[in-house]
Every structure is written in structure tokens, then in C-alpha cells.
Amino acid sequence: MATQGESKRLSFSDRHIDAQWINQCGEFPVHERCIIVNVAASPIFVESDAPSIIRPWTSTVLQHALxxxxxxxxxxxxxxSTNIGGVVLGPKWEWFGDREPSFPRDIPLYVSSQDPVGSVTIDPRRLAGMSPSESLAIPFDVKVNLWYCPGNTDCVIHTGHKFLEVHTQIFGTGRMQKFHENDEHSLYEDVIMGPGLTHHTFAAISGDGSWKYPWHRYYGDTDCIWLAVELHAQTS
Known part of the structure; x- marks a missing residue:
């Protein structure tokens, strides 16, 4: 049982996937094998025979740990995992084209409902592994949701996000890819995503804390489910 704090079951949980948000806990025991994603601005300490940390905006797979x-x-x-693609038939999922009318109608990309999971005040450069400055820290609302695609799915090259994001692989094997242009032949970085892996943000973050995304996409090698962690700058 967690000490202090609270636990909230996320809206996209179902019989295939259990997802919980743990908030403000001094200690949290991990019993069964699971993926832990740190969505706070401070590290999580893993007590074990060889103590370690889970850095902000990263993840790992754990069991029998504190x-x-x-x-x-x-x-x-x-x-x-049997018939796990059936998650998209649940009431908390929709085909992405129903949300974005311009999305190609022949691409089987599905998105779940989205949950707020608190807020943080950080310098955006922290997500890119750059040295942060307190003077550039701004408040963000943190939101999470799941995505699903079957194997060999091109989830479309795109750019232009107004928010910062990272993704954590939950099921299957996929890729986060960067491109010089809106053309798959201009690929220049190919990040292989296995269960439990979170990639660094793809945003190019400037010295003043502003950001810009390169052309990028998710590609599903197998049937894939991944978690999107989005940071939306708060507006006054």
C-alpha cells in the first residue's frame, strides 16, 4: 500500500490494461511486474539490492521493488494480451480520423480518452537533457492517453505540436522516427521502442525555452500500444 498520497485509475483502463496515477506518495511498493513512468519533475528512487533512480520523463519495468x-x-x-486489439472497441477509444477529419481514412490508428495527471513547473530544456534555468521555468498541465495501431502501420509523418511530448511503449515493438522533410526517404533517426522504453522529447528546444518539432512519426512494427505524455503550457 502506498504511504500517504492518492491513487486514481485512469479512464482508459479496461480488462486488457490497468493504468493508475499515483500522486504524492512518500513510498510506493511495486509487487507485480509493471511499467513505471515518472511524470514528475523530480527523480523517483528505487530501493533494491542495487539502488537506482527513475529520472523525470523516463520509465522502467519493475517488480518486487520499493x-x-x-x-x-x-x-x-x-x-x-489475447485479442488486445479489442481495446479500441471500448467506449473510451476512437479512430483518430473521427477526431481529425483530414487524417487519411485508410490508416488504422486509434486513440483513447485523455486524463489530466497534475501539473509541473519546469524549464522545457530539461526534457531535452539540457541544463535548466529557474528563470525559464513555466507551468505545464500534464495529460496522458494511449494509442493503438496494428502491425506495419505508418502513423503519418507530421510536425507542429504546440505541446511537448514523450511516448512510452506499453505493448509490441514500434519506432519513433525523425525526418528532414515530409518524406519517409529523408529518415535520419530511428528509435526502436520496446515495452517499458520512453524516448527523449523530439522537440528542438532553444536557449530561451521555446521549441519546434522536426518532421516525425510513430511506426508500428507489430501490434502496438503506447502511452503519450503531453505537457501543455498553461495560459494566463
Missing amino acids: LRNADSLIVLRILE
């Missing part, structure tokens, strides 16, 4: 300084984290477990 977490300390668990300020804000997502816990995900695959409960049933």
Missing part, C-alpha cells in the same frame, strides 16, 4: 519520492507516476500493467 519506490521512494513517488511524487507523480503512472503504473501500467498488461492484464490480458
